Amino acid sequence: MTSTFRTTVRANLAKPEVRANFYRAMDGLMTRRLDQFPDKAELERLRTQSMAIRANALSKLPELLETLEANLTRNGIQVHWAETPEQGNQIVQAILERHNAKSIIKGKSMVSEEMGMNHFLEALGIECLESDLGEFIIQLDGETPSHIIMPAIHKNRVQIAKLFHEKFPDIPYTEDVDELTQMARRILRDKFYATTVGLSGVNFMVAETGTLCLVENEGNGRMSTTAPSVHIAVTGIEKVVESLSDVPPLLSILTRSATGQPITTYFNMISSPRKPGEKDGPEEVHLVLLDNGRSNIYSDPELLATLRCIRCGACINHCPVYVRIGGHSYGTVYPGPIGSILEPQKAGLDVHGELAQASTLCGACSEVCPVRIPIPSILNRLRYDGVRRDTANTNTVGSGKRRTLSEAATWKTWAWAATHPTIYHAGSTLATHFKGMLPTNLGAWTTVRSAPKLAESTLHQQVKNLGVDHE
Amino acid sequence: MSNTARANILARLKETPPQPSHTSYSSPDKGRLGGVSYAWDTAERVRRFTERMVAVRAEVHHATPETWLDVVSQVCAAKGLSNLLVSPETVLGKQIHAQAERFPTLKTYDQPIESWKQEMFYGIDAAFTGTHGGIAETGTLIVMPSVDEPRLMSLVPPVHIALLEVDKLYTTFAEAVQEQGWVQTGMPTNALLISGPSKSADIEQTLAYGVHGPKELVVVVV
Ligand code: SF4
DSSP states (O other): OOOHHHHHHHHHHTOHHHHHHHHHHHHHHHHHHHHHOOOHHHHHHHHHHHHHHHHHHHHTHHHHHHHHHHHHHHHTOEEEEESSHHHHHHHHHHHHHHTTOSEEEEOOOHHHHHTTHHHHHHHTTOEEEEOSHHHHHHHHTTOOOSSSSOTTTTOOHHHHHHHHHHHOTTSOOOOOHHHHHHHHHHHHHHHHHHOSEEEEOOSEEETTTTEEEEEESSSHHHHHHHSSSEEEEEEEGGGEESOGGGHHHHHHHHHHHHHSOSSOSEEEEEOSSOOTTOOSSOSEEEEEEEOTTHHHHHTOTTGGGGGGOOOOOHHHHTOHHHHHHOGGGGOSSSOHHHHHHHHHHHHOHHHHGGGGGSOOOOOHHHHHOTTOOOHHHHHHHHHHHHHOSOGGGOOOTTTTTTOOHHHHHHHHHHHHHHTOHHHHHHHHHHHHHTGGGSOSOOTTHHHHSOOOOOOSSOHHHHHHHTTOOOO | OHHHHHHHHHHHHHHSOOOOOOTTOOGGGTTSBTTBOOOOOHHHHHHHHHHHHHHTTOEEEEOOTTTHHHHHHHHHHHTTOSEEEOOSSSHHHHHHHHTGGGSSEEEOOOSOGGGTHHHHHHHOOEEEEOOSEEETTTTEEEEOOOSSSOGGGGTSSSEEEEEEOGGGEESSHHHHHHHTTHHHHOOOSEEEEEOSSOEEOTTTTOOEEOSSSOSEEEEEEO
């Protein structure tokens, strides 16, 4: 049976323009990242340090979340907890209803994508407007992000120019990036002016001070968190760090790994709503902490490393599979290597387990990961969990669900033959003799390759002929 | 709902035996980047800061306590600004207000945003603010908005002119946090690091400036 994933991959491979857009972008990002780390030793030290900061935070996650909540509450920020995306959406809905808000303006937030917030709110008649330029572009086209940092990376300038012209026919056609940007600025400025509820994601939450940190270049994050009278932040429970001094190294390695910038234009630290006497900023700030499977991942010492991720996207930029099939092929919120380990764990191996197979295990992802997540090992573990029989010993959702009788039987037979020398010899000699009759069609493998040919004689025979005595 | 969710999530997390903390995590060093520390003197910090700021298309002017007002006034003239938002309450703002005739029409942020949002969004050409310091390594301004210089001043007007005092120019972000005692004094409502004018590379990786925030950032280093 052909899965949706395979069908989408095939369809996307057949789009040369999209492939070219990805190739160009990822090439540039890899070079820019490399330029940021001229000193290899410093990079390795910084990676170790960043891994340690994240591992330390995870090692005391429940306590840090409680400290964070206490400090945010003391600062006047309202904290909400959601086990599922539905609960998260309902919390947002309740806040909007209390303010009688019919629209919301959003800064970039992958967790809100994870929650399917736009669909949820739009079904309630609430307009959700994305204000990050890339998100704004794909929203116009009814698409989802194809990259976690650069959501519209799959489109080129001409495609975007045509899209703008189609959606805003009153504005003259232009392919000039500056003019396109200014068009978006004018349209979105009016929305920032008028909208009373803004939403954002969070990059780091500092337990020690009760501070929400946002990393961005455009100012959409600052606008969404400052201009409207209510600010709602949504994020996963793992994004907490212990102290403020943990932030500078993480910020540095995040921006350098992601886009090759020494720092982004804005680093925004929010610690409270508008205080008495202050003249702007939201009157209310809310934080929605989303679990959505994270506490389950947390329970496995090997898979826990997944939660160290700081969402820099470097693994995506360096993945040879991603660059060919593109972000949309994954059919998930997070694409690329991080998506291939996170999504199967969140949704279950029966739903997205195939993604763990969509890797050559080349290791480029773990080589660049700033927090040293062993992505290939986790992929292997998930492959194993998918087909294992002793599912009682693992918490991974959907364990054993990818086990098929035919595959299990094949491997069982192979194992039996390989451990019985007489059978193995007979089998390999037979196969060599009748190699002309072996099938040339081996399913998916031979759709793009020729079938392997067996040698004239078996390895054992060749070794014997060479006169090597194996005894 | 939220309380049950909270209890359930925390219970699940607490069920997991505590994970050993990473051994190489040593607190005294953790603010430093990869163990690197630079020995930059003031001149080197200013040089690095300027280089980085200019690289992201900010304008940097060097001035003295005697000349900075001239510099700001020249910048306003060169950009053809018709007005400038500046606090009459801060030390620097007072000096600009005292010589109002040398500047474009001075505007003040003396009421909550709700009472003058339209003018702020569509009628202000530029804002002048002080800063809380700077970071040489990355070419960054530290801005902590206050009652006198609210948050939107450095965000909404198309031009942001900021003054940075050299003695508050730190080498790294970590050093600024430590030297200024951010944890001890408590964090303000909003603290910002600003490194250049607003920009995006979302269209074909091509840099475009002034997406939502200022199109131009002018830093006067004194
Ligand atoms: S897994 Fe590592 S490289 Fe990939 S996004 Fe997360 S932190 Fe970045």
